[in-house]
Amino acid sequence: MTPPTVDVHAHVLLPDVESLVAGLPGHAEAKEVDARRNGPAALAVNGPMVRARVPRMTDVALRLASMDAQGVDVQLVSPSPSHYHYWADEATAEKVYRLANEATAAHCAQAPDRLRGLGLVPLQHPGHLVRALDHALEQGLDGVEISSHAPGRELSDPAYEPFWSRAAERGAILFLHPFGCTLDERLDRWYLSNTVGQPTENAVALSHLIFSGVLDRHPELKIVAAHGGGYLPTHIGRSDHAWSARSDAGAGCAHPPSSYLRRLYFDSLVHDPHVLRELVRVAGADRVLLGSDFPFDMGTEDPVAALRTARLPDADFHAVRGGNAAALLRKD
Template structure:
């Protein structure tokens, strides 16, 4: 069995009376695809983005049993006025819920919320759950602010209370330290690491011990930062027993202990990186992901994970069991 825990959805259409700041989906002549038009964004979306039958057909062809669907990250526009952001979220959530309901057991939908208004975002979580959506997607920063800042803590506490998993998708923040061409590569890696680190050092992870949260692309460079953070906390190398007398910042729980409560989509594009993640964070923390259909899946799906030397139990954890643990649901097997 294989669960792809990182795939995306786009609504086929938007209401005719939608605010001018909403995106549009225009037909493509002679094609079942549609074009997303939104400000400077121009994106040709294949019909698999919004057609349940086509999605399931591609699953069958590519060896995938279940997909977790989350909105395409450009839809998570926190720069919109809060009321319009909420209206957009509700439209996307309604579409995602209907798409998932068209193929129960094969498509598991996540909603979105207007994080520019943390209180409204927290309040909307119950509506997401009541629609039959199984979780919520947010981006790694909110208009440049780290998600671990205290003003967002109420949102995570409410997600924990409602038992809703959270998927954090890396999203570039405005920066002049790297060229714009690096936004989808290096900047995304930095953003994922910063988001996860902010949850640890900001105290939100400690305040929400039962929160089920996953980070796209293994939280970027986090896994390379954690051993240094662990050294500062413990005063020792190689995760040896702590020496508080030698520690530089022995405050709160051990960084690695907290990081091993998160889940990580192992779309890291190299078996050596997967091996490191297994060794450092554990095979029970990793999920298969693909960014499908925004990016092409491996052929066959999950090939890199399967190429790593793992026990049968570790492989089953990564390919499907962990996804259902993160979702908090039972699988069909």
Template sequence: MNSLIDVHAHWLPRELFGLPEGAPYAAMHDRGGELYLGEVPLSIATDAMSDVAAILDDMRVKGIGMRALSAPPFAFPLTAGERNENYAATFNSALAEQVSRSDGRLVGLGMVTLGTEAAATRQLEELAATEGIRGVAIPPLLDGRSLDTGVLRHVLTEADRLDLAVLVHPMQLPRPEWPDYYLANLIGNPVETATAVASLLLGGVMEALPGLRICFVHGGGCAPWLVSRWAHAWKARPDVRRASAVAPDTALRTLYFDTVVYDGPQLELLRRVAGKDQIACGSDYPFDMAEPDPARFALDGGLEAAELVAAAVGFLGIKGE
């Protein structure tokens, strides 16, 4: 198990806990060793998010040989401006430094500001030129739009051009119908991700960018359970298929997904709809919704170590290393 690669884990240095301008939640902060997001307790130790030594120790315990680190999603800089560009640059530089000191155990998925296409392109080009950075992490939604239009579509186009992997992570956006019981996460995150998968497939993005390496966390959210519905509608309705020439259930098998689905039958469904070669081990470290034993869960769920590693290597673009 010590050769598995975890493609979904989070890290943020303490100096960036203030979060970027325009973030949907208040700043992160420490209270007696516990991490808070505004007044919301995150149920994790502060060091688990900010201390790379804690991350490496968790990898040793959990049987993970390599881990791809990205920022927690509420740290994504959604708007333009000098402050957010500086925030992204500081994170990317700190991430690259930690990766360089990890003896190959860590790789990085950086961030870009999402206010303008020009700024995103400039920052993506910087990521592509940075040692140890394999790609970029982005949200599934931005200003009510998803991956088929606007700045997010531009980021995918540029990532494809620059041979960068793209990790899509939901932001747990607050909505009035989900104020209690953590529903913004329990329902909101899977719905955000499914919206992005549907927009990507029905918008013909993968047909336009066949070389794009893109991974959806939490097993693709609701998408594996909805793709047959999308496929039926694609055949039945011209408006559903107007932007795509490939049925969504076929196109979905070109995407990558992680294993953070918590249950064996759900992992089996993901394997059937996505294909075993497209599923990589994920943990969602260090959050309370993380899979507690990611390597064991993936292997006990019927996936082979070689399959999991091959999917992670393919997604991250690791070649002959």
């Protein structure tokens, strides 16, 4: 039976979350940091771009019409990363993740056969992560979306161990989607904050998970890396060399870094058929999932056509188009 076409990288906008945090201590400062990192030219484009796409991120009927036009049967919907709000204190963070989880679940519930959802957890407060993950799953969501780091914490931080354990135990999907890049003003022109910043953050975050041994300790984790995992899959040979040549690089993980790519999942959003073919080669055709970044301008309006340009063998094409995601989501 032909699997459904499943897009694992699609976003929902949650206005109630932004209303919740507006004016709270720390919110203005976080927006200032974001503005500085992006630069004025990017902000001038971002505003109209996002406003034009708000209807498709909030109105389920418009979302479904767009999916029909793309030939997409199912979307795995995650909150816009602008809703992370990792600056928030514990009380505010709990309100944010509860509201985000419930609102995302309500959005998806309007078309349960076609929309699956992911929630949020407050990475800045490790003690809340297990409870937040459980809350997301209780809403009927399939897992949660996380960024590449939280202020002062990398994903290799030992404080996250209970979270990894719980996610593995419950079979939750963890969608690794960066928001912002700590290279700051070095990327504040030509939209480098996104074009260079996002794949850099992906590569750094995945390297922390690999080199620290997180994937050794929690081999059942279901981590899906946005943007094809950034720069890491196409430069994994350098990581393997460091692991074998240097005691400090090889101390934390049991196997060559390249072997862990086959324990992760990656979306197909790399904007280059040659890179997509390489991603399939190094990670395996069973580990790549269709992704569009719906409906943002750095995504693709036709993810299936983008996948076809890679000219994969038919079995691999259909696996990436939807078979892998259907299995991951336990959909027949």
